[in-house]
Amino acid sequence: MAHSMNRRSFLTQQTAGGAILLAGGTWVVGQSAAQSAADSKATPKDAPKDATSGGPKEGTPAPKQPAGKPREKKMPIEAELVKAFVIAAHKDLEEVKKLLAAKPGLVNACWDWGGGDFESALGGAAHTGQREIAEFLIAKGARLDIFAAAMLGKLDVVKAMVTAFPGIEKTPGPHGIPLIVHAKMGREPAADVLKFLESLQPKKAT
Template identity: 40%
Template sequence: MKRNQFIKSIGITSLIIPTLPLVSFSKPQEEPQLNKALVEEFVRVSHGKLDMVKELLKEHPTLLNAAHDWGGGDFETGLGAASHVGNKDVAQYLLDRGAQANVFTVALFGKMDILKAMIEFSPSLINAKGPHGFTLLHHAEKGGDDALEIKEYLMSLGQKETRIPLY
């Protein structure tokens, strides 16, 4: 159908813009962003100061999954911090409160069935870089005896590096 035929077929009245009341669709009032210095402090203490993690989370529950941007694509959450240093007490505390677990935490805790399923789902995870470029192998090493099976599995897949530069 040509343009002229189309216009004639719909009639001139349908070209008149209806006069509907203007409706304003506004987003619900958003909470302000977390203070960057507060997020950085939370991530820093999550490396090993469980008492301070508890205190900060009590005051600011939304820190649980907050990530600090160290620059250069290096993002780190409290759980990521605890995981890459092998601090299972802090990591478990955060997990118990609903922190978003990832493949690195799975490696730390030696959860072979979960790790294998994740790698089967997304094979490129085998080369994933965690905070500061730490690899799955690094996290498995930090997991000690609990993660020995994962360490051996990763090495059988050719993993050698424990840290890969982010850029």
């Protein structure tokens, strides 16, 4: 006489035989019930791995990436402070030091004298021959350009830039001041730069 089989006995026998009915009515054969149940509830963190690639099985949701940290928004430096710093760089090292100590961001700030005539503190020091101020600004992170290099007598820098960009010696600096004037303002330490730039000048007809 056949014995009646309750639900628990049926599931126990089927599990032992390697088959289980998952939620939703799907039969899984050939693996343990525990593994089948785990796979059916897997999250992206413990998702079942593909047997060949070792990666997640197809259709496994990708884990969420943490949102990037937003960049800090900085306020512009006050215009009058920029102007005061650029003016000071033409003649007053102590004032330059004081202003820069209070606001380090001034080191590369530029002032527009009008019509796009932008000038940085280093630019002001360069065309007025303020070597000490220029060297101080560069040490604090000012961006060296060909005009400051010419005034400081950096012949290798000036030559390299002229070689890389022929004709750059004709580009005027702040206030339209020519590069060769910056070299003249450098006096004796810039004598070799001045001589080099003079050699690039068009020959005068005799």
